[in-house]
Amino acid sequence: MSGENLKNVIEALLFSSSKPLGIPEIVKVLSVDKNGSRSEIKKAIENLNSEYNESGKSFFIENIAGGYRMITKPEYAEYIKILYQVQPSRLSKPSLETLAIVAYRQPIIKADIEAIRGVNVDGIVKTLLEKDFIKISGRKDVPGRPFLLATTNKFLEYFGLKDLNELPKISELRQFSIVK
Amino acid sequence: MSGENLKNVIEALLFSSSKPLGIPEIVKVLSVDKNGSRSEIKKAIENLNSEYNESGKSFFIENIAGGYRMITKPEYAEYIKILYQVQPSRLSKPSLETLAIVAYRQPIIKADIEAIRGVNVDGIVKTLLEKDFIKISGRKDVPGRPFLLATTNKFLEYFGLKDLNELPKISELRQFSIVK
Amino acid sequence: MTEDYNVHLEEFEGPLDLLLYLIKKDEVDIYDIPIEKITSQYLEYLELMKMLDLNVAGEFLVMASTLMYIKSMLLLPPEERPPEEDIDETDPRADLVRQLLEYKKFKELAEQLQKKERQREDIFTRVASVELKDEGSGDISDVGIFDLISAFSEVLNVAGEEDLREIFEDRFTVTDKLSHITEILKNKKSVKFLDLFDPGSHKGEIVVTFLALLELIRLKTIKAIQKKSFDNISIELVESI
Numbered sequence: 001m002s003g004e005n006l007k008n009v010i011e012a013l014l015f016s017s018s019k020p021l022g023i024p025e026i027v028k029v030l031s032v033d034k035n036g037s038r039s040e041i042k043k044a045i046e047n048l049n050s051e052y053n054e055s056g057k058s059f060f061i062e063n064i065a066g067g068y069r070m071i072t073k074p075e076y077a078e079y080i081k082i083l084y085q086v087q088p089s090r091l092s093k094p095s096l097e098t099l100a101i102v103a104y105r106q107p108i109i110k111a112d113i114e115a116i117r118g119v120n121v122d123g124i125v126k127t128l129l130e131k132d133f134i135k136i137s138g139r140k141d142v143p144g145r146p147f148l149l150a151t152t153n154k155f156l157e158y159f160g161l162k163d164l165n166e167l168p169k170i171s172e173l174r175q176f177s178i179v180k
Numbered sequence: 181m182s183g184e185n186l187k188n189v190i191e192a193l194l195f196s197s198s199k200p201l202g203i204p205e206i207v208k209v210l211s212v213d214k215n216g217s218r219s220e221i222k223k224a225i226e227n228l229n230s231e232y233n234e235s236g237k238s239f240f241i242e243n244i245a246g247g248y249r250m251i252t253k254p255e256y257a258e259y260i261k262i263l264y265q266v267q268p269s270r271l272s273k274p275s276l277e278t279l280a281i282v283a284y285r286q287p288i289i290k291a292d293i294e295a296i297r298g299v300n301v302d303g304i305v306k307t308l309l310e311k312d313f314i315k316i317s318g319r320k321d322v323p324g325r326p327f328l329l330a331t332t333n334k335f336l337e338y339f340g341l342k343d344l345n346e347l348p349k350i351s352e353l354r355q356f357s358i359v360k
Numbered sequence: 361m362t363e364d365y366n367v368h369l370e371e372f373e374g375p376l377d378l379l380l381y382l383i384k385k386d387e388v389d390i391y392d393i394p395i396e397k398i399t400s401q402y403l404e405y406l407e408l409m410k411m412l413d414l415n416v417a418g419e420f421l422v423m424a425s426t427l428m429y430i431k432s433m434l435l436l437p438p439e440e441r442p443p444e445e446d447i448d449e450t451d452p453r454a455d456l457v458r459q460l461l462e463y464k465k466f467k468e469l470a471e472q473l474q475k476k477e478r479q480r481e482d483i484f485t486r487v488a489s490v491e492l493k494d495e496g497s498g499d500i501s502d503v504g505i506f507d508l509i510s511a512f513s514e515v516l517n518v519a520g521e522e523d524l525r526e527i528f529e530d531r532f533t534v535t536d537k538l539s540h541i542t543e544i545l546k547n548k549k550s551v552k553f554l555d556l557f558d559p560g561s562h563k564g565e566i567v568v569t570f571l572a573l574l575e576l577i578r579l580k581t582i583k584a585i586q587k588k589s590f591d592n593i594s595i596e597l598v599e600s601i
Contacts, residue, residue, distance in 0.1 A: 250486060273470065
């Protein structure tokens, strides 16, 4: 394998790996085809790093935990953090289940959701409130006057519903076995 | 933000994301600091790709499912596969057929898929919904108000399509005179 | 015996697939289907499937009666056939042909999608994709259920002419055969489909072996491959991690 090719393969391996890669792992991959000695591999990684540096790339290869990993330069961290905030995250299954319970049983108090789901839902209810999928719609007239929860307009929008009457009937969901 | 800086931030964002990033997301991230117009962002991505190409990088930026994402070039697949000895999970023929029908006829109700395939598709539709390849996109305005099904972004991503216009054209297939 | 391993054909293919399969196998013109011949072949496959307790979906029976209806219509002189609406031909096969062509179109589109699916397996995003694979050289296609049934009927022909609907003894169970086949494949990389059946073995055993094969294919433990259509089928273990 030519030096150029070796370098490219190592770059592809590091690029696609989420964990740091040790030299032995890289040696093993290369051995299938032709081979690269430990020192050749180290040299190739050094070359890649100088290339990234010279052409002002936003990432570099770091030597960490006995292996090598491609990471972004620290100065771009602020943007990446913003990205994670603005990226639409999908609702988790427990969130969806909780949301479904609120949607079909609203207005409902937290204790009743927990009675159905069998687990504490503090964290999930908090997230759903933050994400504006549910809102506090009042208090229930029982001792302690707990908050009643209901779905929001954002909820309707998110699921493409005109109004709550458009919620799928339980029997329709069962047709696709979405609910058991 | 200077052109150079804009390009670097975009590179860092794409580098740190495994999902395709839409232009609106990138605009949002940049707006915190200074800003980049849609066309500036597109131009920067083009420049990055030419740079990668000229310097013989093992990866490039693809335009997929309405966004942009960095991926490895196919020629390095053989090496990466050695690194991750994982089984592919491929779709079955009936699943692919059902997806093809949904993709070309969307939005479509289950009964119409069944009319074409000549078999019940409950199980397959359920699996495709679970795998997030299709979604319920609304209801058809006919008695019973059945669910309409459509493909998702995950569908585009999985098959490497920029958008639905990239689906293989029916005319590219062998010609049949289906319509008299 | 087969109760636990009732194979749902829906997960494989349907009546239109069977018809297209027969049309391709006999190399007949889809616009001029020899209904008499195709109908009798269709019914033979249906019998085999029933015998295998393949949980033949109602759609297969509906198609059978459609075929028989078309057959009877073709026996009538054209002027005595009831007038058809919306179709400018009086050929009773017209609707079926149109349905087959429409379905065939989507089957081909599905193949295009499958090609794209395979291409994507060579591409990796920043966080390594889990959906990796390792597949031998191309040009080998997955085998359809009807290919398997065809191969199976060959085995049955070798086994002799007893009544196909005899009651099978419980000497062989699907579970036994499941582990038997897996064992064989652990030692050999690839086995010819026909070699999994001992010539002259009891018909009950053959059926059980076949059901075990279908179950293993459904579970993606094994795969059936064929170099080209109607060629010999071989069975391989799907490599796991």
